[in-house]
Amino acid sequence: MFAAQSTLREIERARERIAGIAIRSPLVPLHDEGSPGTFLKLENLQPTGAFKVRGATNLVVQLSDEVLREGLFTASAGNMGQAVAWSARRLGVSCTVVVPDTAPSNKTDAVERLGGTVIRVAFDRWWQVFTEKRFEGLTGTFVHPFADQRVMDGNGTIGLELLEDLPTVGVVLIPWGGGGLACGIAAAIRASGSACRIYACEVADAAPLSASRAAGRPVESPYERSFVDGIGSKAVLPDMFDLAGELLDGVMIASVQECESAVATLFRRNRIVVEGAGACPVAVARSGRVSGGPIACVVSGGNIDAETLSDILARNQEAGRALPQ
Numbered sequence: 565m566f567a568a569q570s571t572l573r574e575i576e577r578a579r580e581r582i583a584g585i586a587i588r589s590p591l592v593p594l595h596d597e598g599s600p601g602t603f604l605k606l607e608n609l610q611p612t613g614a615f616k617v618r619g620a621t622n623l624v625v626q627l628s629d630e631v632l633r634e635g636l637f638t639a640s641a642g643n644m645g646q647a648v649a650w651s652a653r654r655l656g657v658s659c660t661v662v663v664p665d666t667a668p669s670n671k672t673d674a675v676e677r678l679g680g681t682v683i684r685v686a687f688d689r690w691w692q693v694f695t696e697k698r699f700e701g702l703t704g705t706f707v708h709p710f711a712d713q714r715v716m717d718g719n720g721t722i723g724l725e726l727l728e729d730l731p732t733v734g735v736v737l738i739p740w741g742g743g744g745l746a747c748g749i750a751a752a753i754r755a756s757g758s759a760c761r762i763y764a765c766e767v768a769d770a771a772p773l774s775a776s777r778a779a780g781r782p783v784e785s786p787y788e789r790s791f792v793d794g795i796g797s798k799a800v801l802p803d804m805f806d807l808a809g810e811l812l813d814g815v816m817i818a819s820v821q822e823c824e825s826a827v828a829t830l831f832r833r834n835r836i837v838v839e840g841a842g843a844c845p846v847a848v849a850r851s852g853r854v855s856g857g858p859i860a861c862v863v864s865g866g867n868i869d870a871e872t873l874s875d876i877l878a879r880n881q882e883a884g885r886a887l888p889q
Contacts, residue, residue, distance in 0.1 A: 570713065570748060572755035575720035578622040582718060586610055586618045589722075591729040591860070594846065595833040601857040602849045603733075604830075605726060608838050608866025612674075614794070615719065615745060615864050616647035616709070622718030623707055624651045632657050635704035639663075639693035641741075641793055642671025643865050644709035649680030662699050664690040666789050670869035687787075691797060694742065710744025711801055719745050723752030726860055733760050734856040737816065737845035739864045740764035740773050741795040743804035749862065750811035761813045761856065765844045767823060770796025774815045776805055790820045791872050794841030794865055816854065818847035826850060827873070828880035830863075839868040 589609055594602040607615035624636065635658035638648045645661035652659035659680040663672055664687045672682045683699075693699050697706050708715060726733060726749070736753065738746040746764045753762060766774055767790065775785035782805045787798045800808075818826075826843035829850070830836045838846075845861035848854060 570717045570720050570751040574717045575752045578717040579721045581625050582618055582621045585621045596829055599850050602859045605862045607864050608842055612646040612650050613867040614643035616644045619715030619718035620647035620651050623714040636707055637702045637704055638707040640709055642667050645675045648707050649675045649678035653679045660702055662693050668793055671867055710742030716744050716748035719748030720752035723749040727756050733858050733860045735854055735859045736762045737765050737848050738862045739795045739841045739844050740766050747807045747811055764812055764815045765848050766817050767792040767796050768817050768819045771817050772800045776800045792823050792840030794839055816848040818844050822847035824876045825880050827876050837866045838863050839865050
């Protein structure tokens with residue numbers, strides 16, 4: 565169910581539907597002396613630790629009881645799986661999540677803890693589910709994690725909140741996974757009439773949107789697995805590529821090391837736990853490659869496992885230096 569960019573009315577109605585389920589996440593300044601005028605939209609504080617609860621909720625609450633009884637399933641690297649499992653448990657229906665064999669165990673464990681069933685498949689087979697919108701043996705409603713109007717409308721509510729809390733925002737930086745978050749937020753901002761610049765953020769060696777924009781069409785690009793597991797793939801769906809071309813001003817790429825440094829800085833300076841995808845926009849903001857401001861970074865999620873976080877903090881001691889008095 566995907567047609568075009570969301571309208572302001574559709575996003576406002578989505579906000580009404582998810583009220584009391586998804587929280588209105590706070591917008592706080594980044595405490596980093598090298599990045600003045602940078603703000604953090606803390607979607608890591610959502611009930612399942614990521615923004616996905618907004619889109620999943622907006623889709624699921626529009627389904628009839630008869631449809632819901634058939635159950636829900638999705639394909640996810642972990643965060644949408646948790647959001648759908650959380651919604652399914654709240655409604656008393658079944659949920660199955662198809663995940664890539666690279667999915668971190670802390671995210672798949674969370675899906676199972678919420679009552680969902682996890683099916684692990686090879687990365688390429690997992691990606692195929694996004695285009696086919698089906699998986700052999702599974703019935704019920706497929707909750708597409710990004711290329712669904714209802715999901716993008718739910719994500720767009722972040723854009724409404726950003727403009728209300730920071731009307732003077734000059735740049736918005738958003739992680740790019742499949743594109744539903746970036747395009748949903750951008751649609752809300754464009755429909756509201758703001759002239760701010762909006763950039764998708766990708767991690768190096770897993771940046772298909774950047775490669776596709778350079779080629780002028782969707783193309784496959786190299787993919788290298790890293791701790792930044794919530795974003796990064798080999799390709800961009802054609803519809804999402806077209807939508808990004810209408811809504812976004814460009815793409816910014818951060819290295820894995822820059823994302824690690826951002827994770828450490830957010831933990832030590834802001835006392836915020838974020839995963840790699842959530843840190844990617846902050847890495848871009850701290851790099852100095854973005855001019856103008858104020859800058860708003862969408863911190864998309866915080867579902868990082870303790871061991872990975874500990875290793876990152878050990879490797880990035882520089883972020884632990886005291887702020888100047």
